[in-house]
Amino acid sequence: MQVKPKVKLIRYTADPEATVALAAKLCYSVSELDDLTENILEGDNSTFIKRLMDMGHLSPTEHASFTFSIEGVSRAFLAQITRHRIASFSVRSQRYVSEASFNYVVPPAIEDMGPAAVARYVGQMETIMDWYRDWQSALGRGEKSNEDARFILPNACETKMIVTMNARELMHFFELRCCNRAQWEIRGVAWKMFEEAIKVAPNLFRECGPGCLRGACPEGKKSCGKSKEVKALRDKLFESVGVNTDKALKYKEYDH
Numbered sequence: 001m002q003v004k005p006k007v008k009l010i011r012y013t014a015d016p017e018a019t020v021a022l023a024a025k026l027c028y029s030v031s032e033l034d035d036l037t038e039n040i041l042e043g044d045n046s047t048f049i050k051r052l053m054d055m056g057h058l059s060p061t062e063h064a065s066f067t068f069s070i071e072g073v074s075r076a077f078l079a080q081i082t083r084h085r086i087a088s089f090s091v092r093s094q095r096y097v098s099e100a101s102f103n104y105v106v107p108p109a110i111e112d113m114g115p116a117a118v119a120r121y122v123g124q125m126e127t128i129m130d131w132y133r134d135w136q137s138a139l140g141r142g143e144k145s146n147e148d149a150r151f152i153l154p155n156a157c158e159t160k161m162i163v164t165m166n167a168r169e170l171m172h173f174f175e176l177r178c179c180n181r182a183q184w185e186i187r188g189v190a191w192k193m194f195e196e197a198i199k200v201a202p203n204l205f206r207e208c209g210p211g212c213l214r215g216a217c218p219e220g221k222k223s224c225g226k227s228k229e230v231k232a233l234r235d236k237l238f239e240s241v242g243v244n245t246d247k248a249l250k251y252k253e254y255d256h
Contacts, residue, residue, distance in 0.1 A: 001103045001104075002103070002104060002105070002106050002122070003071075003072040003103045003104070003105060003158050004072050004105075005070070005071075005072045005073050005185070005188055005189050005192065006069075006070070006071050006072045007068055007069070007070050007189055007192035007193055007196060008068065008069045008196065009066060009067070009068055009193075009196035009197065009199070009200065010067055010068065010069050010162075011066075011067035011164075012064070012065065012066045012067065012200055012201075013063070013064040013065050013066075016064035016066075016167065016200060016201045016204060017045050017046075017049055017064075017201050017203055017204050018040050018045055019063050019064050020045075020049065020052070020060045020061050020063060020064050020167065020204060021040050021045040021048050021049060021052075021060075022037055022040045023059075023060035023063045024048070024052050024057060024060040025040065025048070027060075045203070046203045049203040049204055050203065050206070053204075053206075053207050058168050058171070059168070061166065061167035061168040061171070061204065062166045062167065062168045062169075063166070064166060064167040064201065064204070065164055065165070065166045065167070066164065066165060066166075066167065066170060066196075066197055066200075067162060067163070067164040068162070068163045068164075068193055068196065069160075069161075069162055070160070070161050070162075070163055070189060071158070071159075071160040071161075072103075072105070072158060073105065073158065073159060073160075073161075073185060073189060074104070074105040074155055074156050074157065074158065074159070074185060075153070075154075075155050075156075075157050075159055076105075076155035076156070076185065077105075077159070077185045077186055077189065078091060078159050078161070079155075080183060080185075080186045081161075081163065081186060081189075084165070084169065084172075084173055086165070086166070086168075086169040086172075087163060087164060087165045087169055087173075088163070088164040088165075089161055089162070089163055090161060090162040091159060091160070091161045092159055092160045092161065094146065094147075094150040094153065094157075095143060095146050095147040095150070096143060096146065097146070098136070098146055099129075099132060099146075099149075099150060099153055099157060100129065100132060100133050100136065101129060102125075102129065102132075102153065102157045102158060103157075103158035104125045104154070104156040104157055104158055105156050105158060105185065106118060106121055106122075106156070107184075108184060125154070125156065128152060128153065128154055131152050132149050132150075132152050132153060135148065135149035135152060136149045167201070167204055167205075170193070170197060170205070170208075171205070171208050173190060173193075174190060174193075174194050174205070174208045174209055174210075175208070175209070175210060175211055177189075177190035178190045178191055178194060178209050178210050178230075179210040179211070179212075179219070180210070180224040180226055180230065181219055181222060181224060191233070191237070194208070194209070194234075194237065195237050195240070195241065198237065198238060198241055198243070199241045202238065202241070202243045206238075209230065209234050210227075210230055212227035212230060213227065213230065213231055213234065
């Protein structure tokens with residue numbers, strides 16, 4: 001069956017912005033930790049977080065972590081996201097879980113070709129399922145057969161995972177993977193993760209996203225030239241989660 005990405009923020013550091021503010025202020029404060037914690041929990045940390053981001057003092061953001069459930073993605077996606085080394089991954093095993101009737105991802109380019117192309121693709125997936133089941137049967141079924149039969153499976157095969165990143169690594173992830181030059185599947189998931197993250201820490205991630213939102217495009221001559229469209233998408237996501245963009249700390253204006 002064809003599937004689409006589904007992303008959900010399932011766990012995160014309690015009051016992540018206050019946690020980051022506490023870690024940062026500790027570096028410069030003579031106050032006792034109990035007093036410092038009480039003041040931070042009772043106050044509004046948005047202005048301080050903004051100043052912290054402007055200073056580039058990012059090590060305190062490593063104290064806030066975010067855990068996402070991700071499903072409806074391909075094994076090709078898995079190969080990309082696990083390149084982000086400062087993260088933790090738990091992935092459904094193809095050794096212990098049979099893929100005799102696996103779900104799969106259909107690339108948009110194939111969908112754009114029309115129903116006949118999609119039907120051809122689906123037929124190929126069903127043929128691979130037959131091959132997989134044939135090898136399972138030949139190998140005796142069970143764990144031992146799964147681990148060898150899986151070699152016939154395609155990159156399109158769906159996987160599910162739990163991913164945890166701290167806020168600093170998420171910022172880096174959003175910079176690279178929300179970019180239009182990122183591969184379409186991981187780009188789509190990155191924007192969904194971004195949307196989930198800003199629901200609980202809007203000030204922490206307010207300046208995040210592709211590099212073109214903060215200056216010249218780091219892709220140089222390979223730039224997509226769509227920084228205004230990307231900024232509009234980012235602002236729309238903030239509005240969708242109830243952040244008042246009239247009062248929000250805006251990106252600085254740059255010439256592109």
